Amino acid sequence: MASTGNGNVSGVTGKGSGVPAGRNGLPKISTQKRQSGICHDDSSAPVKAQTIDELHSLQRKKSAPTTPLDGVQGAFANLSEDERQKQQLQSISASLASLTRETGPKVVRGDPARRPETPRVAHAPDHYFTPAYSASDSSLKFTHVLYNLSPAELYEQAIKYEQGSFITSSGALATLSGAKTGRTPKDKRVVRDDATEDELWWGKGSPNIEMDEHTFMVNRERAVDYLNSLEKVFVNDQFLNWDPENRIKVRIVSARAYHSLFMHNMCIRPSPEELENFGTPDFTIYNAGQFPCNRYTHYMTSSTSIDLNLGRREMVILGTQYAGEMKKGLFGVMHYLMPKRQILSLHSGCNMGKDGDVALFFGLSGTGKTTLSTDHNRYLIGDDEHCWSDKGVSNIEGGCYAKCIDLSKDKEPDIWNAIKFGTVLENVVFDEHTREVDYLDKSVTENTRAAYPIEYIPNAKIPCVGPHPKNVILLACDAFGVLPPVSKLSLAQTMYHFISGYTALVAGTEEGVKEPRATFSACFGAAFIMLHPTKYAAMLATKMEKHGATGWLVNTGWSGGSYGAGSRMKLAYTRKIIDAIHSGKLLSANYKKTEVFGLEIPTEVEGVPSEILDPVNTWSNKKAYKETLLTLGGLFKDNFEVFVNHKIGKDDKLTQEIVAAGPNF
Numbered sequence: 171m172a173s174t175g176n177g178n179v180s181g182v183t184g185k186g187s188g189v190p191a192g193r194n195g196l197p198k199i200s201t202q203k204r205q206s207g208i209c210h211d212d213s214s215a216p217v218k219a220q221t222i223d224e225l226h227s228l229q230r231k232k233s234a235p236t237t238p239l240d241g242v243q244g245a246f247a248n249l250s251e252d253e254r255q256k257q258q259l260q261s262i263s264a265s266l267a268s269l270t271r272e273t274g275p276k277v278v279r280g281d282p283a284r285r286p287e288t289p290r291v292a293h294a295p296d297h298y299f300t301p302a303y304s305a306s307d308s309s310l311k312f313t314h315v316l317y318n319l320s321p322a323e324l325y326e327q328a329i330k331y332e333q334g335s336f337i338t339s340s341g342a343l344a345t346l347s348g349a350k351t352g353r354t355p356k357d358k359r360v361v362r363d364d365a366t367e368d369e370l371w372w373g374k375g376s377p378n379i380e381m382d383e384h385t386f387m388v389n390r391e392r393a394v395d396y397l398n399s400l401e402k403v404f405v406n407d408q409f410l411n412w413d414p415e416n417r418i419k420v421r422i423v424s425a426r427a428y429h430s431l432f433m434h435n436m437c438i439r440p441s442p443e444e445l446e447n448f449g450t451p452d453f454t455i456y457n458a459g460q461f462p463c464n465r466y467t468h469y470m471t472s473s474t475s476i477d478l479n480l481g482r483r484e485m486v487i488l489g490t491q492y493a494g495e496m497k498k499g500l501f502g503v504m505h506y507l508m509p510k511r512q513i514l515s516l517h518s519g520c521n522m523g524k525d526g527d528v529a530l531f532f533g534l535s536g537t538g539k540t541t542l543s544t545d546h547n548r549y550l551i552g553d554d555e556h557c558w559s560d561k562g563v564s565n566i567e568g569g570c571y572a573k574c575i576d577l578s579k580d581k582e583p584d585i586w587n588a589i590k591f592g593t594v595l596e597n598v599v600f601d602e603h604t605r606e607v608d609y610l611d612k613s614v615t616e617n618t619r620a621a622y623p624i625e626y627i628p629n630a631k632i633p634c635v636g637p638h639p640k641n642v643i644l645l646a647c648d649a650f651g652v653l654p655p656v657s658k659l660s661l662a663q664t665m666y667h668f669i670s671g672y673t674a675l676v677a678g679t680e681e682g683v684k685e686p687r688a689t690f691s692a693c694f695g696a697a698f699i700m701l702h703p704t705k706y707a708a709m710l711a712t713k714m715e716k717h718g719a720t721g722w723l724v725n726t727g728w729s730g731g732s733y734g735a736g737s738r739m740k741l742a743y744t745r746k747i748i749d750a751i752h753s754g755k756l757l758s759a760n761y762k763k764t765e766v767f768g769l770e771i772p773t774e775v776e777g778v779p780s781e782i783l784d785p786v787n788t789w790s791n792k793k794a795y796k797e798t799l800l801t802l803g804g805l806f807k808d809n810f811e812v813f814v815n816h817k818i819g820k821d822d823k824l825t826q827e828i829v830a831a832g833p834n835f
């Protein structure tokens with residue numbers, strides 16, 4: 171019995187309906203009769219569910235137990251699954267504890283929207299931790315913990331509950347970071363106590379603006395109370411540093427799926443076995459970014475506060491949802507912890523050639539660390555944060571954080587292709603129907619970003635470690651257009667430029683910067699270092715000398731004039747220059763010395779027009795060039811004043827050489 175396709179039930183056509191079969195212009199369909207004579211519209215077995223709810227429950231398979239219990243070693247060995255989960259919840263409850271009420275909240279695993287997991291006090295004693303007596307309304311409520319959710323689960327949470335979350339045409343999760351679209355270094359505070367008083371870099375030029383322990387506790391309590399007032403919080407337990415001996419366990423408590431997915435991508439993801447044995451974290455972030463700090467609180471100068479307490483191993487975020495604060499906050503922690511172990515922490519990208527030659531790429535935000543370390547012909551170790559120990563280099567992170575403004579598939583194919591399912595895309599603009607991203611659009615911010623796991627880059631080197639670097643490349647985006655595209659540096663020059671940390675800050679990454687402007691940031695990351703810059707510089711000098719690394723200065727900024735007149739160095743040329751450094755060809759090129767900065771510049775680089783190698787050739791107004799060169803030289807000198815009287819390393823010899831390695835005029 172055929173359906174005629176007009177909506178009538180088969181068999182009725184031509185009879186009860188009064189419409190003669192075939193008369194509506196559609197072809198007749200004949201269906202073979204089954205032996206029974208009854209015709210079915212499908213041939214598969216019916217579903218094993220009586221209700222829609224039951225059907226839905228069939229869809230979701232319980233996650234397989236991650237490891238067989240016998241043979242497990244570590245903190246939670248020999249525990250039953252229930253006991254392990256209970257301990258995990260107790261640890262999270264302890265993290266979230268109010269320090270004035272001295273109790274942790276009642277925490278329960280799972281999404282509050284999923285009815286079966288909602289706790290009933292009398293019946294589900296195993297699923298939550300009952301705190302000690304505390305008479306307040308907050309002690310009566312449960313906080314649901316969404317613990318190390320998968321990207322798919324986090325996508326659903328973001329799309330259901332967070333405004334501005336969408337899936338783009340390539341599968342990435344587009345999110346909005348809110349009012350803040352960049353870091354706000356002026357809102358960073360560091361607790362000054364007996365220990366940090368002597369250890370850290372304080373005062374002029376230092377990024378560490380002090381706060382006292384008590385004020386930290388006020389903000390901590392504010393963040394914890396805010397988080398506990400929510401129906402649910404996200405908790406990520408993850409690692410930092412691929413060097414197994416110097417790995418740090420971090421816990422991130424946050425209120426947004428966006429933050430949880432961002433950190434899932436950016437930190438090192440534990441294996442299920444590692445997660446089972448996670449135990450207590452070495453460091454905890456409380457991200458209450460949606461909630462402001464209280465400006466009546468001492469030391470608060472805005473409604474945003476990013477507070478670091480090294481003694482308590484905690485960080486509190488209030489009043490900014492920009493996820494980069496978490497990433498760079500942890501970087502600050504590593505800049506404190508690692509040098510204590512004689513390990514140098516670096517704001518640098520890192521990659522390795524087929525023959526094991528490692529290059530570091532230093533540079534301030536927007537100078538090309540991510541772009542140039544992501545090189546299809548080399549293994550990517552990491553794009554932003556590394557450690558250099560006696561064993562070699564290791565990435566601190568498990569993901570990359572690429573700038574997306576003007577991103578093109580041609581010029582940066584590996585980054586383009588990494589923007590797929592699982593990737594967080596911050597503050598981009600997209601077509602409301604096709605969800606095609608317009609990378610040229612700066613309507614929300616210039617600082618659009620993609621955060622993706624490092625394995626999304628096809629030639630990522632996992633584990634992200636490598637031998638000692640052969641080349642140390644200092645990137646500067648020179649808005650004045652007077653620094654050469656590439657120069658070979660002596661060790662003293664490398665140290666001089668490392669300590670200076672020059673660039674023309676590209677708009678966006680820090681709030682309020684709309685136009686490129688000359689900046690000096692010691693160690694190419696003064697906003698993140700905790701100790702005096704000369705401490706890191708001395709370690710770098712020792713390591714470079716010991717391992718025979720060559721320093722290079724590469725200008726990824728302007729050529730043919732300053733910002734406004736000239737134009738940005740073609741990425742294709744910069745890549746050729748970097749290729750020549752990696753291959754070793756540039757080391758044996760012919761060099762000449764520039765005036766003022768005294769830089770050694772090659773006369774030829776394969777694939778790069780020779781006339782651009784000396785910037786004087788690219789300026790039509792030679793007088794203006796010379797003036798600009800002297801202006802920049804003057805800025806370098808002024809900036810270096812504060813370092814002149816600091817000893818770098820054990821003897822004065824290197825210090826004097828470094829001071830002499832700056833501009834001379």
Ligand SMILES: Nc1ncnc2c1ncn2[C@@H]1O[C@H](COP(=O)(O)OP(=O)(O)OP(=O)(O)O)[C@@H](O)[C@H]1O
Pocket residue numbers: 533534535536537538539540541542553554571572573574575679726727738739740741742744
């Ligand atoms: N010649 C060039 N060399 C390098 N990058 C260039 C060049 N010309 C344009 N660019 C652009 O400059 C930007 C460099 O940003 P990148 O993400 O690599 O910065 P970063 O150093 O990693 O900064 P952050 O520390 O903020 O992550 C990219 O958008 C890249 O496309």
Ligand SMILES: O=C([O-])CC(=O)C(=O)O
Pocket residue numbers: 352353494495497498534535554571679
């Ligand atoms: O921290 C950020 O927002 C991005 C970054 O890598 C930097 O600024 O160095």
Ligand SMILES: [Ca+2]
Pocket residue numbers: 539540541553554571572573
């Ligand atoms: Ca980067």
Ligand SMILES: [Mn+2]
Pocket residue numbers: 517535554
């Ligand atoms: Mn960075």
